Amino acid sequence: MKISVTDIPQSGLSLAEDIPAQAMDVERPDIHYAAPVHVAVHAARDLNTVCLRIAVRGSFQGECARCLEEVTFPVGKEFETVLPVKGTRVIDIAELVRDELVLDYPARILCRQDCRGICPECGRNRNTAVCRCQSG
Ligand SMILES: [Zn+2]
Numbered sequence: 001m002k003i004s005v006t007d008i009p010q011s012g013l014s015l016a017e018d019i020p021a022q023a024m025d026v027e028r029p030d031i032h033y034a035a036p037v038h039v040a041v042h043a044a045r046d047l048n049t050v051c052l053r054i055a056v057r058g059s060f061q062g063e064c065a066r067c068l069e070e071v072t073f074p075v076g077k078e079f080e081t082v083l084p085v086k087g088t089r090v091i092d093i094a095e096l097v098r099d100e101l102v103l104d105y106p107a108r109i110l111c112r113q114d115c116r117g118i119c120p121e122c123g124r125n126r127n128t129a130v131c132r133c134q135s136g
């Protein structure tokens with residue numbers, strides 16, 4: 001998803017597109033997207049600057065670092081970027097979106113803060129099963 005600065009009319013330009021996560025390179029070994037990310041852009045231009053308002057909607061899945069359950073995280077973000085017209089010819093929207101999305105990723109995926117993880121003894125998910133290994 002790219003916009004040429006010269007294509008932005010006086011009245012502004014609105015675009016919306018579903019971008020596959022693979023095309024944006026927003027996945028991580030522990031983070032993946034099951035569906036494309038919806039990106040809506042409104043671009044406005046004056047003599048010196050291009051102002052972009054970008055709204056992103058979607059969700060990604062991650063594997064809990066402790067219990068390995070899959071967790072879904074909704075993505076809903078709106079941000080604004082101002083770029084100089086001078087020196088900018090083509091704006092790569094996907095790149096701007098990627099930078100914003102990656103910023104919000106948790107350092108470590110957890111299904112919940114107090115996830116009890118998997119028992120190293122018996123392999124049970126301690127969130128959902130009772131095991132007696134610890135009481136030993
Ligand atoms: Zn967990």
Ligand SMILES: [Zn+2]
Pocket residue numbers: 119120121122123124131132133134
């Ligand atoms: Zn156990």
